[in-house]
Amino acid sequence: xxxxxxxxxxxxxxxxxxxxxxxxxxxxxxxxxxxxxxxxxxxxxxxxxxxxxxxxxxxxxxxxxxxxxxxxxxxxxxxxxxxxxxxxxxxxxxxxxxxxxxxxxxxxxxxxxxxxxxxxxxxxxxxxxxxxxxxxxxxxxxxxxxxxxxxxxxxxxxxxxxxxxxxxxxxxxxxxxxxxxxxxxxxxxxxxxxxxxxxxxxxxxxxxxxxxxxxxxxxxxxxxxxxxxxxxxxxxxxxxxxxxxxxxxxxxxxxxxxxxxxxxxxxxxxxxxxxxxxxxxxxxxxxxxxxxxxxxxxxxxxxxxxxxxxxxxxxxxxxxxxxxxxxxxxxxxxxxxxxxxxxxxxxxxxxxxxxxxxxxxxxxxxxxxxxxxxxxxxxxxxxxxxxxxxxxxxxxxxxxxxxxxxxxxxxxxxxxxxxxxxxxxxxxxxxxxxxxxxxxxxxxxxxxxxxxxxxxxxxxxxxxxxxxxxxxxxxxxxxxxxxxxxxxxxxxxxxxxxxxxxxxxxxxxxxxxxxxxxxxxxxxxxxxxxxxxxxxxxxxxxxxxxxxxxxxxxxxxxxxxxxxxxxxxxxxxxxxxxxxxxxxxxxxxxxxxxxxxxxxxxxxxxxxxxxxxxxxxxxxxxxxxxxxxxxxxxxxxxxxxxxxxxxxxxxxxxxxxxxxxxxxxxxxxxxxxxxxxxxxxxxxxxxxxxxxxxxxxxxxxxxxxxxxxxxxxxxxxxxxxxxxxxxxxxxxxxxxxxxxxxxxxxxxxxxxxxxxxxxxxxxxxxxxxxxxxxxxxxxxxxxxxxxxxxxxxxxxxxxxxxxxxxxxxxxxxxxxxxxxxxxxxxxxxxxxxxxxxxxxxxxxxxxxxxxxxxxxxxxxxxxxxxxxxxxxxxxx
Ligand code: PHE
Ligand code: ZN
Numbered sequence: 031x032x033x034x035x036x037x038x039x040x041x042x043x044x045x046x047x048x049x050x051x052x053x054x055x056x057x058x059x060x061x062x063x064x065x066x067x068x069x070x071x072x073x074x075x076x077x078x079x080x081x082x083x084x085x086x087x088x089x090x091x092x093x094x095x096x097x098x099x100x101x102x103x104x105x106x107x108x109x110x111x112x113x114x115x116x117x118x119x120x121x122x123x124x125x126x127x128x129x130x131x132x133x134x135x136x137x138x139x140x141x142x143x144x145x146x147x148x149x150x151x152x153x154x155x156x157x158x159x160x161x162x163x164x165x166x167x168x169x170x171x172x173x174x175x176x177x178x179x180x181x182x183x184x185x186x187x188x189x190x191x192x193x194x195x196x197x198x199x200x201x202x203x204x205x206x207x208x209x210x211x212x213x214x215x216x217x218x219x220x221x222x223x224x225x226x227x228x229x230x231x232x233x234x235x236x237x238x239x240x241x242x243x244x245x246x247x248x249x250x251x252x253x254x255x256x257x258x259x260x261x262x263x264x265x266x267x268x269x270x271x272x273x274x275x276x277x278x279x280x281x282x283x284x285x286x287x288x289x290x291x292x293x294x295x296x297x298x299x300x301x302x303x304x305x306x307x308x309x310x311x312x313x314x315x316x317x318x319x320x321x322x323x324x325x326x327x328x329x330x331x332x333x334x335x336x337x338x339x340x341x342x343x344x345x346x347x348x349x350x351x352x353x354x355x356x357x358x359x360x361x362x363x364x365x366x367x368x369x370x371x372x373x374x375x376x377x378x379x380x381x382x383x384x385x386x387x388x389x390x391x392x393x394x395x396x397x398x399x400x401x402x403x404x405x406x407x408x409x410x411x412x413x414x415x416x417x418x419x420x421x422x423x424x425x426x427x428x429x430x431x432x433x434x435x436x437x438x439x440x441x442x443x444x445x446x447x448x449x450x451x452x453x454x455x456x457x458x459x460x461x462x463x464x465x466x467x468x469x470x471x472x473x474x475x476x477x478x479x480x481x482x483x484x485x486x487x488x489x490x491x492x493x494x495x496x497x498x499x500x501x502x503x504x505x506x507x508x509x510x511x512x513x514x515x516x517x518x519x520x521x522x523x524x525x526x527x528x529x530x531x532x533x534x535x536x537x538x539x540x541x542x543x544x545x546x547x548x549x550x551x552x553x554x555x556x557x558x559x560x561x562x563x564x565x566x567x568x569x570x571x572x573x574x575x576x577x578x579x580x581x582x583x584x585x586x587x588x589x590x591x592x593x594x595x596x597x598x599x600x601x602x603x604x605x606x607x608x609x610x611x612x613x614x615x616x617x618x619x620x621x622x623x624x625x626x627x628x629x630x631x632x633x634x635x636x637x638x639x640x641x642x643x644x645x646x647x648x649x650x651x652x653x654x655x656x657x658x659x660x661x662x663x664x665x666x667x668x669x670x671x672x673x674x675x676x677x678x679x680x681x682x683x684x685x686x687x688x689x690x691x692x693x694x695x696x697x698x699x700x701x702x703x704x705x706x707x708x709x710x711x712x713x714x715x716x717x718x719x720x721x722x723x724x725x726x727x728x729x730x731x732x733x734x735x736x737x738x739x740x741x742x743x744x745x746x747x748x749x750x751x752x753x754x755x756x757x758x759x760x761x762x763x764x765x766x767x768x769x770x771x772x773x774x775x776x777x778x779x780x781x782x783x784x785x786x787x788x789x790x791x792x793x794x795x796x797x798x799x800x801x802x803x804x805x806x807x808x809x810x811x812x813x814x815x816x817x818x819x820x821x822x823x824x825x826x827x828x829x830x831x832x833x834x835x836x837x838x839x840x841x842x843x844x845x846x847x848x849x850x851x852x853x854x855x856x857x858x859x860x861x862x863x864x865x866x867x868x869x870x871x872x873x874x875x876x877x878x879x880x881x882x883x884x885x886x887x888x889x890x891x892x893x894x895x896x897x898x899x900x901x902x903x904x905x906x
Pocket of ligand 1: 156334338
């Protein structure tokens with residue numbers, strides 16, 4: 031970074047805004063060379079501000095060309111205001127005034143995908159967090175809420191559809207081939223929820239009748255070639271609307287709800303009021319092109335954005351430190367929605383897996399921050415797993431502490447008390463406390479302290495006294511913001527199993543009890559216990575902590591078979607496999623021969639033979655801990671050892687369980703009768719898990735099975751699973767053939783091409799970096815399309831540890847090259863891509879030096895704030 035280093039912004043410096051904007055009238059003239067933006071802001075001094083006659087400081091990006099500025103109808107000249115890189119300042123203003131402003135912007139040249147930009151010929155916006163300041167001068171902060179009226183003028187031929195927030199109120203034609211449309215949004219909102227779309231779009235219509243009997247028009251806008259991929263999103267939307275009424279009593283508030291799909295998008299989707307804009311990969315689906323996981327993801331994201339209408343839009347954030355107020359709560363809401371739509375246990379397993387690998391790693395790295403960060407340099411860097419996923423876990427713990435009923439009272443109070451306001455995470459907790467009468471004082475530390483607490487449990491049983499005791503200790507490792515942590519309030523859900531595997535009654539017929547950990551060390555006593563029980567700890571993953579208890583392999587196998595808590599049954603299997611694999615990793619490192627302990631084979635035999643189990647659960651139970659999870663748990667990460675050991679265990683299991691795996695494959699495979707329901711999805715997941723084991727045997731007859739599945743599949747789940755197994759195998763000509771056939775079949779569909787790129791990027795074969803570079807050189811690759819970048823570069827660097835961490839450091843050099851190039855085009859994507867390099871301290875000294883050298887090389891150039899923050903914090 032050569033210029034002055036960017037400054038950090040601190041929560042403690044928050045001041046209420048000195049000015050407010052009551053009305054915002056916007057007028058856009060969209061053009062092929064440039065777009066003219068006229069704004070008319072009705073403003074006044076904020077009576078709650080203590081800054082007296084402060085000057086007005088509007089946010090505005092350097093790229094804005096200011097054409098005209100008027101105060102109460104009179105032109106201001108350059109001497110009446112001051113402009114710098116980020117703002118425009120006007121002094122000596124009256125208490126009430128109207129400010130009019132004309133700016134010129136160039137959406138065609140905007141590759142950052144923030145503000146107004148173009149994607150495949152259509153105009154669209156992305157304003158969260160601070161994109162509005164790239165459109166016009168404004169108070170671009172979430173505690174300034176205004177009603178908006180937006181007029182869009184554009185050429186009718188190329189932009190027949192003109193959309194913005196709220197309701198369409200007027201439209202008309204001009205003589206020059208242009209037409210216009212005016213939208214009015216009656217709900218006050220911050221600028222980050224503003225949206226505009228203009229393009230040649232087709233629409234699919236539907237409708238929803240709310241619980242109070244209002245009819246809401248639902249509209250999904252897509253490019254014409256995607257019309258056959260709309261049904262699932264619309265069905266998901268209707269389920270979301272009904273669910274939010276049933277579970278939270280929340281009804282939709284406008285007469286129209288629109289979703290637009292765009293190909294160029296930095297994130298998954300955006301909850302703009304009444305006009306959600308989605309990354310096409312998170313909304314478009316049909317069975318031929320979309321996997322089961324894809325369908326489920328879309329349902330979850332459609333729900334997420336819809337739920338934001340209350341948790342985010344009607345009640346929004348006071349400042350960006352409060353981001354988890356809307357995101358943590360909304361992720362919790364969408365997770366519960368998905369759990370209710372499908373399998374609760376499977377959804378929980380998936381969410382916890384993500385948290386324990388990616389969020390725990392973030393918490394242990396240089397970017398660790400509390401759910402409510404205390405400072406940031408670039409807010410875009412804080413759309414993190416901590417704010418989203420850990421934030422959702424924190425809300426889940428409140429739900430656990432209060433119980434469903436009190437939690438609902440709390441959320442009702444929160445929405446009622448703060449409707450139309452911009453508030454803080456503390457306001458949220460206060461509402462929960464006030465409604466339930468439960469003290470969350472100590473619990474608030476979850477918002478202010480970073481790091482993953484470690485909970486160590488030991489126990490003893492006194493047969494004579496019939497007394498069982500749990501001793502629990504908690505501590506939390508140091509993180510950048512603080513070395514010493516105060517104890518957290520941790521709800522630890524516990525069950526006790528007797529020798530038959532039945533739950534003991536822990537009082538009043540309760541079989542799971544919540545223990546409240548509030549001190550560094552505590553003891554919990556259970557009386558009247560007739561024989562030594564086996565504890566089932568942290569049921570349902572009741573808190574985002576690392577739990578330690580010295581389970582024996584035998585005890586874990588027992589829990590896998592008997593625990594009444596589905597999550598813990600799965601987790602016992604994970605613990606068993608982790609223990610064995612950690613032993614094997616060190617065997618490998620010491621040059622000892624690898625031998626797989628029988629306990630895992632026995633456990634898996636039971637799982638595979640038990641026909642009473644849900645196939646989705648069986649598939650989850652069979653899935654070995656991921657390389658990323660093993661890495662997170664390691665003292666010093668050895669990517670090669672982790673990869674080889676995991677492959678070894680998989681192959682050994684496949685050898686020992688061939689017959690059962692083949693049965694599972696045959697039994698669950700359905701040919702030609704595609705269905706998308708929980709049962710069919712479960713069967714496909716087990717079928718493909720079994721095939722993945724069998725393929726490790728490298729037998730031609732199994733290759734034939736995979737090839738047959740690849741060729742005959744009537745759905746993407748089966749086709750892609752087969753493709754990736756063949757493509758990652760050692761069958762050279764077959765893998766090339768499958769890859770090229772797949773490309774031939776799907777080259778017209780960009781979303782499928784992305785999956786094809788990812789399959790190649792995640793290949794553990796030694797030539798994968800070379801392949802990735804070759805694919806980047808092809809015309810289909812495009813550095814300005816984030817989905818392409820994520821599918822190829824992101825997948826290689828983030829999901830192919832063994833190749834990214836090649837001993838020669840070429841993976842690191844490659845990533846640094848890409849970050850340097852991308853940072854000029856799209857800083858948000860560049861800085862996100864950096865994540866794997868930031869974890870350099872977790873590796874051996876050779877790799878550390880290689881990774882550090884690349885970070886320093888990046889640091890030496892001119893950098894965006896986004897990348898500067900990540901790199902400088904990583905090197906600190
Ligand atoms: N607010 C969006 C969501 O989580 C995410 C997002 C953030 C999208 C920033 C774009 C830009 O639903
Ligand atoms: Zn969100």
